[in-house]
Amino acid sequence: MVVECLTGTKVLMKGNYAIANAAVLAGCQCYFGYPITPQSEIGEFMSGKMQQLGRAYVSAESELAAINMVIGAVSTGVKAMSSSSSCAISLMQEALSYATSDQLPVVLVSVMRGGPGLGNIYPSQGDYNQATIGGGNGDYNIIVLAPSNVQECIDLTYKAFYLAFKYRNPTILLADGLLGQMMEPVEFYDYPYPEIDTSSWALTGAKGRDARVIRSYAPLETDQCVYVDNLFKKYKLIEENEVEYEEYMTDDAELVVAAFGSMYRNVKSAVKICREKGLKVGAFRPITLYPFPSKRLSELADRVEKFLVTEINMGQMVRDVRLAVNGKARVLFKGKAVGAMIDVEDLVEEIEKQMGGV
Amino acid sequence: MATQVFKIPESFRKNVRYSFCPGCDHGVAVRLVAECLDELGLTENAITATSIGCSVGLYDFLNVDSIEAPHGRALAVATGVKRAKPDKFVFTYQGDGDFASIGWAESMHCAFRGENLSAICINNTTYGMTGGQLGPTTLLGQVTTTSPTGRNIEYYGYPVKIAEHIALSDGTAYSARVSLDSVANIKKAKLAIKKAFEVQLKGLGFGFVEILSSCPTNWRMTPEQAHERVRDEMMQIFKLGVYKDITV
Amino acid sequence: MSHIVIDQSKCKACYLCVKECPKNLIKISEKTNNLGAKVVEFCDPGHECLGCAKCATRCPDLAITEVYKG
Numbered sequence: 132m133v134v135e136c137l138t139g140t141k142v143l144m145k146g147n148y149a150i151a152n153a154a155v156l157a158g159c160q161c162y163f164g165y166p167i168t169p170q171s172e173i174g175e176f177m178s179g180k181m182q183q184l185g186r187a188y189v190s191a192e193s194e195l196a197a198i199n200m201v202i203g204a205v206s207t208g209v210k211a212m213s214s215s216s217s218c219a220i221s222l223m224q225e226a227l228s229y230a231t232s233d234q235l236p237v238v239l240v241s242v243m244r245g246g247p248g249l250g251n252i253y254p255s256q257g258d259y260n261q262a263t264i265g266g267g268n269g270d271y272n273i274i275v276l277a278p279s280n281v282q283e284c285i286d287l288t289y290k291a292f293y294l295a296f297k298y299r300n301p302t303i304l305l306a307d308g309l310l311g312q313m314m315e316p317v318e319f320y321d322y323p324y325p326e327i328d329t330s331s332w333a334l335t336g337a338k339g340r341d342a343r344v345i346r347s348y349a350p351l352e353t354d355q356c357v358y359v360d361n362l363f364k365k366y367k368l369i370e371e372n373e374v375e376y377e378e379y380m381t382d383d384a385e386l387v388v389a390a391f392g393s394m395y396r397n398v399k400s401a402v403k404i405c406r407e408k409g410l411k412v413g414a415f416r417p418i419t420l421y422p423f424p425s426k427r428l429s430e431l432a433d434r435v436e437k438f439l440v441t442e443i444n445m446g447q448m449v450r451d452v453r454l455a456v457n458g459k460a461r462v463l464f465k466g467k468a469v470g471a472m473i474d475v476e477d478l479v480e481e482i483e484k485q486m487g488g489v
Numbered sequence: 490m491a492t493q494v495f496k497i498p499e500s501f502r503k504n505v506r507y508s509f510c511p512g513c514d515h516g517v518a519v520r521l522v523a524e525c526l527d528e529l530g531l532t533e534n535a536i537t538a539t540s541i542g543c544s545v546g547l548y549d550f551l552n553v554d555s556i557e558a559p560h561g562r563a564l565a566v567a568t569g570v571k572r573a574k575p576d577k578f579v580f581t582y583q584g585d586g587d588f589a590s591i592g593w594a595e596s597m598h599c600a601f602r603g604e605n606l607s608a609i610c611i612n613n614t615t616y617g618m619t620g621g622q623l624g625p626t627t628l629l630g631q632v633t634t635t636s637p638t639g640r641n642i643e644y645y646g647y648p649v650k651i652a653e654h655i656a657l658s659d660g661t662a663y664s665a666r667v668s669l670d671s672v673a674n675i676k677k678a679k680l681a682i683k684k685a686f687e688v689q690l691k692g693l694g695f696g697f698v699e700i701l702s703s704c705p706t707n708w709r710m711t712p713e714q715a716h717e718r719v720r721d722e723m724m725q726i727f728k729l730g731v732y733k734d735i736t737v
Numbered sequence: 738m739s740h741i742v743i744d745q746s747k748c749k750a751c752y753l754c755v756k757e758c759p760k761n762l763i764k765i766s767e768k769t770n771n772l773g774a775k776v777v778e779f780c781d782p783g784h785e786c787l788g789c790a791k792c793a794t795r796c797p798d799l800a801i802t803e804v805y806k807g
Contacts, residue, residue, distance in 0.1 A: 202562075
């Protein structure tokens with residue numbers, strides 16, 4: 132199914148198609164993927180669109196192969212991506228570790244489903260740790276962007292390509308089954324970021340220069356230490372410059388409800404209702420999960436009494452909030468492993484309970 | 490007036506020094522690759538996806554743009570390179586463990602898709618860099634550090650015949666097995682590598698050469714004894730020959 | 738005059754070239770290089786070298802760097 136991606140008009144679109152369309156508009160030249168619910172529409176869309184545009188598409192034999200194909204493609208300086216879910220993102224961890232060490236602008240869309248193991252295809256946010264910490268070897272960080280609506284699926288897909296190339300670092304767009312499958316009105320626009328010059332590192336053939344090697348292997352102890360130190364200088368830059376978050380009515384809040392991704396939608400609604408009831412409550416949403424907005428949470432913790440972290444998992448982002456708050460405020464958690472987002476009514480009830488009732 | 494009949498290929502880095510063990514045939518195989526790159530004028534337009542194992546150091550030897558692939562994934566990475574830049578000459582140089590064990594899926598599917606790539610696989614019947622363990626091509630009866638009483642069928646099953654399997658794929662344009670046990674066979678090996686490169690240049694599909702090589706260190710043999718083993722044992726099971734060539 | 742050039746610093750003493758030379762013109766010398774290898778040397782007082790390049794073709798370490806024929 133090929134959906135035309137017209138810019139400047141409002142269209143009703145599923146999250147997965149929005150991501151795929153945005154990737155095409157961002158100039159993604161190659162897509163490599165293997166089907167898995169609930170993100171298969173991305174690959175289906177790409178199979179038609181990339182061929183139509185004369186760009187590259189491969190139905191890879193596995194996610195393992197798919198992510199390594201992305202590594203090959205981006206090593207030549209072109210924009211390339213894969214998309215997958217949960218148990219299949221697990222298969223990509225080795226390559227993601229390589230891609231961080233090789234400093235390659237890999238873009239990966241992760242549309243979370245239930246886990247662990249095969250789990251199920253209901254929405255979940257259980258792969259926060261998988262994205263932000265990862266299961267690859269060694270010291271590394273991956274930039275992680277978490278949209279909370281279909282329009283943001285577009286905005287942050289654009290941004291994922293930009294940040295990946297700006298920092299030569301893998302970037303994950305972390306959506307979930309709800310965002311992937313739901314339809315919302317969205318508007319496309321031209322890729323808003325500058326194109327990053329890759330001529331200093333991309334593999335183009337050793338013509339008129341010495342051969343380039345993109346590698347992570349440094350046989351000597353000191354070389355490897357220097358190499359990783361340099362990676363961490365880059366991560367520091369990312370942490371200083373790229374933190375993005377959303378706040379709602381936090382100015383005088385005594386309790387702040389924190390959530391990422393689609394869970395934030397109900398959080399915001401619950402906070403609105405509680406404000407109408409006169410409760411001094413606010414909402415906080417990290418948009419970049421790495422770099423995590425620790426500094427801002429720490430500032431808020433100077434005057435906020437309690438943080439209530441809500442996630443569709445058993446408590447993953449809550450650890451980052453606790454680290455950021457560092458004991459300055461109480462950090463509470465409300466979550467569940469998988470399925471529909473926690474109801475607004477349940478959230479309101481929880482907020483009222485934590486604020487001593489009205 | 491004497492004419493020069495042998496020189497170090499231009500495709501090598503300046504003052505290249507191998508890190509292979511004494512008598513290891515990898516050195517000959519890499520040189521043949523370099524000679525073919527020279528003779529076909531490919532060096533400046535080539536990109537290689539390197540592998541893990543004794544073959545890992547290729548980027549230190551060849552003056553060719555290189556991207557490091559995780560163990561076994563060289564042909565997936567190479568596929569990405571080629572699909573992104575179809576006008577580049579893309580090849581891999583892998584060991585048998587990389588190509589035919591951990592990377593079997595990537596290797597076979599590359600052949601099934603008929604990717605316009607060239608792959609060289611060194612078969613020395615062992616995992617060399619890790620110290621001589623049993624690999625996919627270890628011969629029945631062969632003693633390794635993980636088959637201390639020799640490879641038996643009950644515990645280990647059978648060795649993989651790589652070139653034959655690759656030849657079965659409709660996407661394969663060329664698949665051959667050659668050996669480096671003698672000067673005559675080294676010359677034939679070079680012709681096979683060239684052919685595997687040429688099918689890519691003609692856009693015919695996947696070009697593959699399996700090269701039987703010695704590993705004197707892990708076989709605990711002198712370099713000369715090791716070549717005798719290639720002849721007397723390996724070539725009896727892994728028969729030399731062209732298993733597929735769509736150009737004839 | 739046919740002859741070969743050996744870069745003794747690259748020789749790892751596998752001696753495959755010694756066996757390969759049809760005229761037995763490559764000898765094991767008493768010299769040791771920085772790899773600890775007792776290196777090979779080309780000894781052709783009678784100008785017997787054929788320039789066949791079998792030695793260089795066989796050498797796995799690029800230690801025989803040039804071969805001339807004629």
